[in-house]
Amino acid sequence: MKRFYLFCDAGMSTSLLASRMQKVADANKLPIEVKAFSDSKMEEVIEKNNPDAILLGPQVRHIYDKTVEKYKKPGNIVMLIDPDDYGSMNGERVLKATMLNYKKESKK
Numbered sequence: 001m002k003r004f005y006l007f008c009d010a011g012m013s014t015s016l017l018a019s020r021m022q023k024v025a026d027a028n029k030l031p032i033e034v035k036a037f038s039d040s041k042m043e044e045v046i047e048k049n050n051p052d053a054i055l056l057g058p059q060v061r062h063i064y065d066k067t068v069e070k071y072k073k074p075g076n077i078v079m080l081i082d083p084d085d086y087g088s089m090n091g092e093r094v095l096k097a098t099m100l101n102y103k104k105e106s107k108k
Contacts, residue, residue, distance in 0.1 A: 003049055004098050006036040006081070008057030017057075017081070020091025021098075034095070039063065042071075052076050053098050058083045077105045 004021070008014040014036035025032040037045050039060050046054065054071055056064055061080050068078045079101055085093045 001031045001033055002053070002102070003051040004032055004034045004053040004055065004095075005045060005049070005051040006034070006055045006057065007039045007042050007060060008036070009059050010038050013086075014057050017086065017089050017091055017094060020089055021095045022091075024092045024095050032095075042067070046071050050076075053102055054078045055081050055094070055098060057081055058086050075106065077101050 006014040006018050006021075018034045018036035022032075022034040024030075025034060039056075042054075045051075053076065054067060056067060056079070058081065064078070064080055072078045077098070079098065081094055082097065084090075085097070
């Protein structure tokens with residue numbers, strides 16, 4: 001099972017997006033777990049669960065470089081969630097973008 005974890009300031013708005021992404025994954029029988037967390041729990045969550053994808057909400061885009069430096073390793077991705085997709089809570093588009101980026105990284 002792949003783990004796609006979303007992080008934002010409080011994890012509240014991202015929880016709705018994660019839920020919508022999970023529904024799309026479940027409907028398509030994709031072995032993906034999607035969860036949302038506050039960025040304050042990032043270190044604990046990443047070290048414990050080793051996610052395959054770390055997605056950052058627009059409100060925490062300022063920590064992108066630091067997150068890549070600290071948590072990016074072969075086989076996983078760190079990416080920013082598109083602000084338009086985030087604003088519209090388009091779980092399908094975010095899930096597709098994550099899967100595409102993850103597949104590209106896996107082929108390296």
